Amino acid sequence: MKKKQMKIVLQMASGYGGEFKTWRLPEAKADAYTDMDFYVEMAQLAEKGKIHALFMADTPALVNDLTEDTPMHSMDPLIAMTSVARATNHIGLVGTFSTTFNEPYNLARHLKALDVISHGRVGWNAVTTTTQATAANFGTHVKVSQERYERAHEMIEAIQSLWGSWGEKAYLHNKETGQFADMSKINPIEYTGNYVQTRGPLPIPPSEQGQPPIFQAGSSPEGVRLAGRFASGVYANPFTIEEAREYRNMLRQSAVNHGRSADDINVFTGFMFTIADSKEEALARRRKVMAFDPQETSQRLDYLSAMVGINLKSFDVEKPLPENVQQMLQPHWQDPRSPRAVTLLQEGYSPLDTLAMGVINYHPVVVGTAKDVADFLQEWFESGATDGFSIVPDLAHDGVRAFVEQVVPILQERGIFHEDYEGTTLRENLGVPYQYGILTEKM
Ligand SMILES: Cc1cc2nc3c(=O)[nH]c(=O)nc-3n(C[C@H](O)[C@H](O)[C@H](O)COP(=O)(O)O)c2cc1C
Known part of the structure; x- marks a missing residue:
């Protein structure tokens, strides 16, 4: 068949x-x-x-x-x-x-x-x-x-x-x-x-x-x-x-x-x-688009914070979160995109890179x-x-x-x-x- x-x-x-x-x-x-x-x-x-x-x-x-x-x-x-x-x-x-x-x-x-x-x-x-x-x-x-x-x-x-x-x-x-x-x-x-x-x-x-x-x-x-x-x-x-x-x-x-x-x-x-050609290049392109609108990025960071249960803006959003903070993240039970956001942050993606990976787009996203x-x-x-x-x-x-x-x-x-x-x-x-x-x- x-x-x-x-x-x-x-x-x-x-x-x-x-x-x-x-x-x-x-x-x-x-x-x-x-x-x-x-x-x-x-x-x-x-x-x-x-x-x-x-x-x-x-x-x-x-x-x-x-x-x-x-x-x-x-x-x-x-x-x-x-x-x-x-x-x-x-x-x-x-x-x-x-x-x-x-x-x-x-x-x-x-x-x-x-x-x-x-x-x-x-x-x-x-x-x-x-x-x-x-x-x-x-x-x-x-x-x-x-x-x-x-x-x-x-x-x-x-x-x-x-x-x-x-x-x-x-x-x-x-x-x-x-x-x-x-x-x-x-x-x-x-x-x-x-x-x-x-x-x-x-x-x-x-x-x-x-x-x-x-x-x-x-x-x-x-x-x-x-x-x-x-x-x-x-x-x-x-x-x-x-x-x-x-x-x-x-x-x-x-x-x-x-x-x-x-x-x-x-x-x-x-x-x-x-x-x-590489994940890094794909991510860089997404970051370039995000840079066109700092205000929206700021709002998205707030949203992402709510998705993972921690105020991400109190850390350096360009860097991976400290390890002890990574362990404290909790996916929001109402948003099915939250577990992926938590996973990426725990893998060491910075909050901005996590956003760039498309965790809050209206469809699943692959950047790579x-x-x-x-x-x-x-x-x-x-x-x-x-x-x-x-x-x-x-x-x-x-x-x-x-x-x-x-x-x-x-x-x-x-x-x-x-x-x-x-x-x-x-x-x-x-x-x-x-x-x-x-x-x-x-x-
Ligand atoms: C993937 C997707 C694409 C959709 N595209 C359109 C669209 O182009 N125009 C529109 O008016 N509604 C669009 N909708 C909305 C739905 O067709 C529907 O009208 C709306 O969700 C309300 O219906 P519901 O009460 O059954 O959810 C889309 C929904 C989904 C999930």
Whole structure:
């Protein structure tokens, strides 16, 4: 039997990478945010490395202070995905679109049109959106979880129904008979939910994969139920293998509860990295980025202090802590990143270097060589923690290249990452079955 292989998607949000200040590094492209040629270049590079898909996170609002930091998201994921679709052939394009701040018809139309244009490479990350700034942009406020998720179920039902409303065999374009489409196979859906209503049909034929697979990212019980019912991919951000395994098992069980197979869900664990020829070099790069913002570093030191139970600022933060102090460190029970912080400080990393190792980033971080990165991915994958990764380079500009040229060959050599794309569509490449229209029962 063929060895199971990990799946990898590349997060391409604002165009810079996972750290908000890496845009100031000499090797960075300072205007990546607005340069679609750069997005295309990164996508083509990722495609060379057989990366399964690009993942575009999104929140339609200005959510961070841009005085010194780069934006968190692209100008518009749909437009960025369309630009990339026309300049690539294999890589998937997964975009985040809100189930709360869209209507089914416009979203169904956008995604299916792009799926057809890209020859079946689109995926939809269906999120309920909990950002107040986004709600304000739509003249409202964030609703409670139950309401958001009830609407999410209806949105996906309505959108999949619209996708299926143009019959699979209805597109004839036959010059001889003069028949362009078989209208007996193109029918209204008359969807009437509590939150959304739409008549249809949607005048777009199927793509090579039928229609886009659904992704999901909410970790609440409602989110896990939604994923179990619909999702082929789930974005997760666990910090430990145990936490990841537990979450993955919950998702797999949720799929079974909804009459699907546990293997129908692929979990993509968020993971950040800085790659250099040596650990010291990688660490030096992270320290350089930290130096761009002494105030934030100071705040992070306070946070790190809380994570390990000692005021680190009362010591020289450039030096290893005294041995007796190292022994006094206690991981904070509520923060799963704390044990790693304690370990690094006890290994003799100074508080500043410990921060630079990424102990308080929003995903697990590896700062080191390509082999260090490959080892981390292999360990998590083989321990059943995840089906794949959603990778975030610190800086896209050279991070994507380093991953593709240095990490991918190691993973391929170890037999845990594919040598080539399995097919031409996102579903084929992810091992997700063809689907057209809505399959599942009501919630
Ligand atoms: C790895 C990851 C990525 C996410 N990306 C987005 C995103 O791009 N846009 C968004 O609005 N929410 C995003 N979310 C948030 C969730 O989709 C979800 O809306 C939020 O967590 C609230 O749902 P919950 O109550 O089920 O947790 C992400 C969550 C995770 C774990």
